[in-house]
Amino acid sequence: MTKQTQIKRIKRPVHGVLLLDKPLGASSNQALQKCRWLLQAEKGGHTGVLDPLATGLLPLCFGDATKFAQRMLDADKRYVAHVKLGATTTTGDAEGEVLLERPVAVSRADVDAAVVRFTGPIMQVPPMYSALKHQGKALYEYARAGETIAREARPVTIYAIEVLAFEGEALVLDVRCSKGTYIRTLAEDMGELLGCGAHLTGLRRTATAGFKLEDAITVEQFEALELPERDALLLPADSLLADLPAVTLDAAATAKLTHGLSVRFSDNNGIIPGLRIYGDTGAGQPTFLGLGEAADQVLYPRRLLSTVVHS
Secondary structure (H helix, E strand, O other): OOHHHHHHOOOEOOOEEEEEEEOOOOOHHHHHHHHHHHHOEOOEEEOOOOOOOEEEEEEEEEHHHHHHOHHHHOOOEEEEEEEEEOEEEOOOEOOOOEEEEOOOOOOHHHHHHHHHHOOEEEEEOOOOOOOOEEOOEEHHHHHHOOOOOOOOOEEEEEEEEEEEEEEOOEEEEEEEEOOOOOHHHHHHHHHHHHOOOEEEEEEEEEEEOOEEHHHOEEHHHHHOOOHHHHHHOOEOHHHHHOOOOEEEEOHHHHHHHOOOOOEEOOOOOOEEEEEEEEEOOOOOOOEEEEEEEEEOOEEEEEEEOOOOOOO
8 A cells, every 4th residue: 555545545624514416326325435535534424314226415514514414304305206107116116026017097187186185294104115213123124024014104294296297107296395204105105096006216306405406516526526626615514504593702702602601692582492603713704603592692502513612
């Protein structure tokens, strides 16, 4: 091994968010580890599992940005789903074996009626081929062993479904939904309502938490860049909190907060559960400090960046 190769493997304290266009066939963790290696980053995490057979937007967090990754798990999502009518499979997607084939006698009016039926708050039974845990094991592990575990229906919300294309057995949908929505289950349930069965043949995530697919980069494009160019693509950690109100502290309040102390906050009389906090650290412009909560005119630190915390 050359000295140059050894230097490339040194891990760095990298902080920020990478918007990745995850490739087909790669797990979320495989995509994360590849990009983490390319960045030589000490710490990284993804923002929720995107199935290997799905592609599209996968925000990756590095360093201090991982402190706020949970908010991405709770965010709304948007997908383009390709559905094949007339056949159900063991997995609910194209990877599984065909269970049953039925003739397709479905009109556009039937599809539109099904779209209305599945728009709004609905109940979904999670699929067996999912990463949900039962007694410490993922459901897909039981499914692969031929076991079926009873699952309770869960509430999810489908904000909108747009039919992008419909021809014969092929249906393409643009779906905006809440966290926890399984698009393969949506495809199966719509197929049953239409009387012909259905399964998912392709899925592409196009948006999540205000981030859009058009701003993402592929693994191949990312790998082709030099290290400084890769660093330049990282969004700041506070991009994960862009939907929250912000507060800026003076130098004295900044010093207290970064030592883990609460500070007076006269801008509110009730409770503000989430605030982006910026402070005067002598950098010449406000520095992002982290996430806080305000209650009864007191601001409390909740998750601060390690780069600004003082012992």
